[in-house]
Amino acid sequence: MADKVLMKGNEAIAEAAIIAGCRHYFGYPITPQTEIAAYMAKRMPKIGGTFLQAESEIAAINMVYGVSSTGKRVMTSSSSPGISLKGEGLSYLAGADLPALVINVQRGGPGLGGIQPSQSDYFQATKGGAHGDFRMIVLAPSSVQEMADMTVKGFDLADKYRMTAMVLADGTMGQMMEPVSLDYEIGAPVEKPWATTGTKMERPHNIVNSLFLVPDELEKSNFERFERYKYIEENECMYEEYMMDDAEICVTAFGIAARVSKNAINAAREMGIKVGLIRPITLWPFPVAPYRKAADKVKEIISVELSMGQMIEDVKLASECKVPVTLCNRVGGMIPSPEQVLDAIKNAANGGAK
Amino acid sequence: MSATQMLIAGFGGQGILFTGKFLAYKGLVEGKEVSWLPSYGPEMRGGTASCSVILSDEPVGSPIVSTPDVLVAMNLPSLDKYEDSVAPGGIIIVDSTLIEREVKRDDVTVYYVPATKLASDNEMPTLANMIIAGKLLKATDSFTDEGVDAALKKVISAKRADMLDVNKKAMQIGADC
Numbered sequence: 001m002a003d004k005v006l007m008k009g010n011e012a013i014a015e016a017a018i019i020a021g022c023r024h025y026f027g028y029p030i031t032p033q034t035e036i037a038a039y040m041a042k043r044m045p046k047i048g049g050t051f052l053q054a055e056s057e058i059a060a061i062n063m064v065y066g067v068s069s070t071g072k073r074v075m076t077s078s079s080s081p082g083i084s085l086k087g088e089g090l091s092y093l094a095g096a097d098l099p100a101l102v103i104n105v106q107r108g109g110p111g112l113g114g115i116q117p118s119q120s121d122y123f124q125a126t127k128g129g130a131h132g133d134f135r136m137i138v139l140a141p142s143s144v145q146e147m148a149d150m151t152v153k154g155f156d157l158a159d160k161y162r163m164t165a166m167v168l169a170d171g172t173m174g175q176m177m178e179p180v181s182l183d184y185e186i187g188a189p190v191e192k193p194w195a196t197t198g199t200k201m202e203r204p205h206n207i208v209n210s211l212f213l214v215p216d217e218l219e220k221s222n223f224e225r226f227e228r229y230k231y232i233e234e235n236e237c238m239y240e241e242y243m244m245d246d247a248e249i250c251v252t253a254f255g256i257a258a259r260v261s262k263n264a265i266n267a268a269r270e271m272g273i274k275v276g277l278i279r280p281i282t283l284w285p286f287p288v289a290p291y292r293k294a295a296d297k298v299k300e301i302i303s304v305e306l307s308m309g310q311m312i313e314d315v316k317l318a319s320e321c322k323v324p325v326t327l328c329n330r331v332g333g334m335i336p337s338p339e340q341v342l343d344a345i346k347n348a349a350n351g352g353a354k
Numbered sequence: 355m356s357a358t359q360m361l362i363a364g365f366g367g368q369g370i371l372f373t374g375k376f377l378a379y380k381g382l383v384e385g386k387e388v389s390w391l392p393s394y395g396p397e398m399r400g401g402t403a404s405c406s407v408i409l410s411d412e413p414v415g416s417p418i419v420s421t422p423d424v425l426v427a428m429n430l431p432s433l434d435k436y437e438d439s440v441a442p443g444g445i446i447i448v449d450s451t452l453i454e455r456e457v458k459r460d461d462v463t464v465y466y467v468p469a470t471k472l473a474s475d476n477e478m479p480t481l482a483n484m485i486i487a488g489k490l491l492k493a494t495d496s497f498t499d500e501g502v503d504a505a506l507k508k509v510i511s512a513k514r515a516d517m518l519d520v521n522k523k524a525m526q527i528g529a530d531c
Contacts, residue, residue: 006378006390006508032394115394176417177375177390179382256416263415338416 004179009147009169010035012180013103014043016148017075019184020155022101023049024067024074026060028082031115032171033105036077057082061089061102068098069208071195073155077103079171080121081112087130090164094134095210097194097225099158101151102136102166105174106306108333116333117171119255122310125168126284133222135229137165137236138283140254144178146281152184157236159190161228168283170306172256172335238281239290243269247276249348250294252315253304254280256335261304264341273349283311291318300348301325304341306334324352357410358494359419363436364428364449366403369483372509373426374405376487380496380505381409389417402431424494426486427453428469445493447486465489472527481524488528497529 007015014036017025025040037053044051050067054060060076067074078086083104093100106121108114125138137157139150147169154165196206212218240258243265244250253261258279268275278290294301300323303312309327316325328344330336360377364370371392381388391406406419421441427433428449440446442461451470467489469482491497502525503518510517 004382006375006382006388171394172391172417175392175394177378178414178417179388259414260416260418266415335416335418337418337420 003183004181006177007144007180008035008175008177009141009144010105010174011039012144012148012182013077013151013167013169014039015182016151016184017101017155018043018047018049019182020073020152020186021189022073022075022155023047024072025050026052026054026063026074026076027078028054028057028060030079030082032107032117032174033077033079033103035174036103036105057085058089061086061093064100064102065089065093065096065098068093068100069096069196071192071197073101073159075101075103077105079105079107080109080118083121083124083129090136091130091132091134092210093164094136094225095132095221096208097162098164098208099162100164101154101158102164103151104166104168106168106170108331114333115171117173117256117306117335118331118333119170119257119306120308120310120331121168122283122305122307125166126286126314134225135163135284137161137163137232137285139165139167140281140283141167141169141173142255142258142279142281144173144176144180147173148180148182150281152186156187159192161232162194163228168255170256171333233285236282237285237287237289239287240277240279240281241290242277242279244276244278244290244294246274247294248298249273249275249345250278250298250301251275251304251341251345252278252280252291252301252311254283254311257304257306260336260338261341263338264345267338267342268345268349271346273345275345275349280311286314286318288318291315292320295319295322298323300352302328302341302344302348304328304336304344306336307331326352357408357412357414358424359422359441360407360409360424360426360490361404361419361422361436361439362407362426363402363404363432364426364483368403368428369480370403370428371405373483373487374407376484376505376509377407377409377490379508380491380501381407383504383508384501386410387412387414389414391417391419402429402435404432404436424490426490428483428486429453430455433457445490447489447493449482449486451482463493465493467528467531469528472531473524476524476527478520478524481521484521484524485528485531488525489531490528491525492529497525
């Protein structure tokens with residue numbers, strides 16, 4: 001306890017990235033994640049790293065592409081509209097099988113939207129995020145500690161699978177302070193024999209590229225990539241179950257919505273309602289197993305989201321629509337209150353979804 | 355579950371966020387689970403700034419304080435905005451130098467602290483917030499010299515260590531008034 005410090009979620013991400021060995025950060029300011037860039041601007045020059053405020057989000061993601069090609073750990077961060085601008089680069093990173101860490105501290109949308117918290121980039125993050133068949137590993141922290149933990153984990157997964165890992169947070173998680181401990185054992189860097197580091201006349205050229213003009217070669221690269229995705233789906237799902245053992249009603253939520261939901265679940269338990277929570281920590285791969293299990297014993301699943309209902313589609317697929325799945329939400333920068341979630345739980349307990 | 359939900363509100367520049375951070379650190383050094391959440395956005399420029407602080411014996415769920423047990427109002431817009439949200443039986447502390455009206459609620463305990471005047475009279479014009487913080491700790495039976503010292507050391511950087519004593523003095527003025 002004594003060694004814990006209070007940090008903003010955004011600052012925890014930045015410091016954790018540095019601890020994880022990231023020495024190259026490219027970004028462009030946007031609320032509510034600018035503290036990440038500010039922290040990097042202060043720290044990187046002192047440790048021999050690169051902080052560069054690019055001329056645009058598009059430039060920043062392409063600088064990430066460049067550094068990643070050399071095998072170095074690299075990241076960028078933004079918030080919703082800025083992530084859309086990075087879309088092209090995300091697709092190119094996927095096509096070239098390059099590891100990278102991208103942080104999205106979400107704000108309300110669509111369009112320029114607002115600056116208050118949101119989870120309405122779930123589709124964008126989990127279904128690819130740009131053109132072409134590809135996935136990103138999507139990590140959804142629910143505390144400042146997890147903001148740091150998921151950053152370290154994100155770099156590891158990105159390197160291991162040669163793909164982009166995205167930390168999908170929201171304005172609340174970015175702005176709030178909580179005690180955080182940054183004790184990590186960082187393993188040796190992953191070997192990257194594909195990196196363009198100069199041949200020294202000792203090996204053939206490495207080429208990093210996402211252009212495949214011959215259809216059967218492009219098809220083969222897609223097939224190989226999806227073999228990797230399948231392995232990830234089978235091996236990298238993370239989730240938390242809270243009071244699910246005897247639950248008759250299941251609430252499901254990630255990030256800030258999961259925290260609000262826990263308040264409501266604790267209040268409902270005091271009223272004798274048997275309710276629990278499934279909190280996905282990886283949004284892709286989506287943890288199907290706990291929903292399969294829940295679908296056989298609960299009478300309703302309530303998806304609590306800061307969106308018009310995006311994760312709910314994956315919840316319905318995972319639970320195979322065996323029980324009603326209902327939505328409890330606010331949007332536009334609003335956050336569901338514990339009372340709103342409690343009302344949804346009480347409604348489910350009293351006979352539930354029509 | 356024992357938790358204290360606090361809302362600190364005033365103008366940007368009054369040290370609202372700092373006060374919240376101090377209170378959060380005070381909880382942390384005393385072994386509590388804590389969270390601190392600022393308002394962010396356009397309202398920070400000239401309008402009301404606020405922050406939610408939760409101290410709890412259990413892990414903190416939602417970090418958003420919508421029904422504060424303790425409200426600090428350092429300007430009139432903050433009192434107008436948040437007075438009705440305070441939990442029955444809760445505490446409201448107002449800076450009575452800056453807020454001329456009385457609190458309308460009769461189901462809460464109210465402390466009128468002329469913090470801005472006290473700060474000025476004691477030649478610490480930027481520390482009205484810490485005078486209020488002293489009063490807050492006193493009012494919630496949590497003013498301990500060890501806790502205050504430890505928390506101040508956490509929120510005041512080593513470079514500004516010369517500010518420790520005057521902050522402590524401001525808190526003592528608040529606690530004694």
